Amino acid sequence: MSLNGRSFIFLPNPRTSSNKFLQDILKKKGATIVSSFEDRLQFNSKKVIILIDDSFVDSQMHLTQRDIFKREAGLNDIDDFLTKIEESNIQCLKISYITKWVESEKFTIEKDYLIKMRPSIITISDDTDDGQSYNDKDSEVSTDVEGKGNNGSKSEERLETPQTSVHSLKLDERTTSLVTNKTMYKNNELIITALKKLTKKCEIKGERFRARSYKLAKQSLENCDFDVRSGEEAHIKLKNIGPSIAKKIQVILDTGGLPGLNDSMGLEDKLKYFKNCYGIGPEIAKRWNLLNFESFYIAAKKNPEEFISDWSVLFGWSYYDDWVHKMSRNECFAHLKKVQNTLREIDPECKVELQGSYNRGYSKCGDIDLLFFKPFCNDTTELAKIMETLCVKLYKEGYIHCFLQLTPTLEKLFANKIVERFRTARIVGYGERKRWYSSEIIKKFFMGVKLPAKYLKKLEDMKNDEGTFLIEEEEETKLKQIDQYMSLNSSDGNYCRRLDFFCCKWDELGAGRIHYTGSKEFNRWIRILAAQKGFKLTQHGLFRNNTLLEGFDERKIFDLLNLDYVEPKYRNNIPWAGRTG
Template sequence: MSSIFKGFLFYFLPNNTSTITRIRKNLALKHGASVVEDAIKASTCLLVDKKIYQTESQIVKLVDGIPGDKTDLSVLNQTWLVDSIANEKLLSTDGYKIDLQMETEPSPKKRKIQQPRKVTLDEILNAPVIPNNPNAETMSLLEQMAKEREIQGENRFKTKAYKTAIDTLSKTPQLIDSYEKAKVLPGIGESIALKIQEINDTSSIKVLDQLQHSERNRLLALFKGIYSVGDTFASKFIRDGMKTLEDISRREDLTTNQKWGLKFYKDWNERIPREEIEVHKEYVEGLMHGIDPEVELTVGGSYRRGQATSGDIDFIITKPGVNSFSVLKDIVQRLLDKMIETGYHECSLTTLSSKWLGGCRLPISESYMSKLPPKSINSSTGDPKCRRVDFLLIPYESKGAAFIYFTGNDDFNKRVRKIAMDRGMVLNQLGLFKKIYTEDSVSRDPELELVEGFDERKIFKILGVKWREPNERHIG
């Protein structure tokens, strides 16, 4: 029997004696894993049966109920275990991770007695960001704390608390230099208020200094910079005694995507200059024009928000009148074939479905090289750097919702989705949907009825949210 899960500690949810749980526990044991009966000891993976726990809010409550430090805990769908065994290798956890970043939602029964509250985005944001903010040093140190907590894989509520505090301080014109002043501000709790007092007294945060000088945190940050390496793999690498990227490269259990992540480690961990993204956009549009000139390509993410740099390049792909994923897939497959032919395609990180993720490099051509900033060219080889590029296939009727979803930023999107939730609706990349409850809706999910998907402005209007241009959505 294989040992593909050697070194993993699994805790199963539900942790009962049902046939399916017993079978999966035995499979895990036979393939090298250790199965624990105490969730506190599940320092590697918590495996959830999504057929039992179907909503993120249920899982959030379960995870938050686990006492102790959950720094290294990854929450995965049990199908990851099953699929890894079926493929006889450790699969990437991409696509199996359970997103616990969603706001918890009140139950249908509670929602019936709640009165809808008309909330605008302006109410949530409270005030504009203050230029030359006197709390800049405090915000900078709190931001570093948030980053260190994220590196640790910290409880989502802890990292969110820092971001909320930073958001509050960014709109506070007065200097907040004491515990007392901080504690009365909305969104700032006792722990962060004490850190603000510490910053005022020492211009530092002791625990931040310890984290930044921690060898474990240094290695976590280094290893999580590898594409497709999250908390689970990074922690496993550290337990196995890995110290460098070279150590990692010698491992025989790396996934294909992790090998690509190592090869392009430097390029994929750099921010991409806006000027370079414009050259990629010109190049891809040129290829697409020769395939189907009616296809519309829009670059989302940080680029659409007007930011100077982006982490990757997200192409939102639509075609007027086309709402079929199969038609869009055929178009994008021809685009991928052309990219391979021209050398723009470096690697595929997923198979083509409703999206494609990969690595791409512009050709060495005077017409393109002359438009690139120096930092976009490898100094050792003289060729353009490889960049992470995503193609997001969107039905034309969902264009507006997709523009909201794939423009971001994350904090803005979460707040707008929360407004939709407060109104008994769901907002995702395919549209704004109204929840339709039946008599037995308490025991099963509601049906969703499309309200609007095509018109981005109309979605804002239906939600009662003031229209914000993409460059006004960079908040938090």
């Protein structure tokens, strides 16, 4: 297939990693990539094709989410842009259409696959403006938010600014009861089911903000003590239900469903299969889908450099079934005791606490987050060395089964296991990589662990801890048969678990506890609220004009923000958030 003389424009954002990957494919076939829509004037318009991200095209091939598209593409006027496309007779296709050309080795364009850029009279889309202008919705507040991605990398979170600020919190015990009787209100149950699907759909696609909007709306319905009769009623009486979601609620109540909601469930299932693997984020999952990879085996065979650049994916693949299987609170606590007992042998003064979903009272947890600190110690390098020594000892004891991040010391212990995984995966070329470790000193350790037999025995004798927040059970994805040759999953019920170590300065312990306890929604809310009041809240403390006001005392941070203290068990649902719709 030759694309000589053809020019392609990727919209709205040509700079994503998946788009750059696809651009390289087209370039190798002789195509020219046009950097912006205005630059198309340098080329024959009949030879120019616009490729649009699939998430902006609905099942009827209409362009959707026009405001978001306009903003991400850097357009001043969306209507002027569409007029120029029509005048130039430029054809528009979904980016995924590239796969069709690559597979058939033939460049063809079928009429049914052309995108209709002008909206139809009535369209139902999944965009969630919630009644805000997009300028308001995309306001950013620099709050130094750090998140832990699938590969353990540091990432910065963008924050949405609420339309109303909340000056005090009055929490009701009833809002976080362990069991909510959702079946009491049939309308609510129907709406919750649809919003849950929309949330999961957006999460799998990596559309964080849309997923969050649906999640907040779903939680409002879950805490609702009356049967919603209309979208307008939901908008008026409930938090986090804006006009866009209210319209969807009305459609759900009128028709029993939402048009197009299940159209792409096959695609979501495919993306979910890859995305549930440690180290595989939405971008890689979407790229593999575009290339028609159906399994890790095919991905390793056709795209081995992905595994060589991030070897931790091999262990996500190997422990796939174990790591999607949630664990009880009792098991989380048993892991804490194991780590504490070994830590005392290394440094009795160093302390470690459970954080994350366990601290928020979840009935079951996906992984274990442990926070390390030492009284009056503000040297994170010292804490990092303690954690590294602890990792070495726990690995030699057989508790740690794999590392997902290495120092030079850990590499000496573990490099042979990485090589063994590459050989089992039948991937070559890894020998060209000079080193496996990420840094001389790391302050976050990610690993897979298994409890010793004596701790498993103690689990049987422990009183069951159900926590205070019941999570909904979801159907677990399983490793496909074709990928089973890499499996290191448990066959005896003693699952390998994901365990993360973090460290915190003594003077920052209160802010650190807020950050590592979560939830993400709570952290986002309280940091935006702090910014609205002239503060800056990070995991390092509460600041005003770059001056630290408080970092050690968690409750004092709340006092300085003029907020009632929010117990961790109340940080799952959203009774603390003001209306955002």
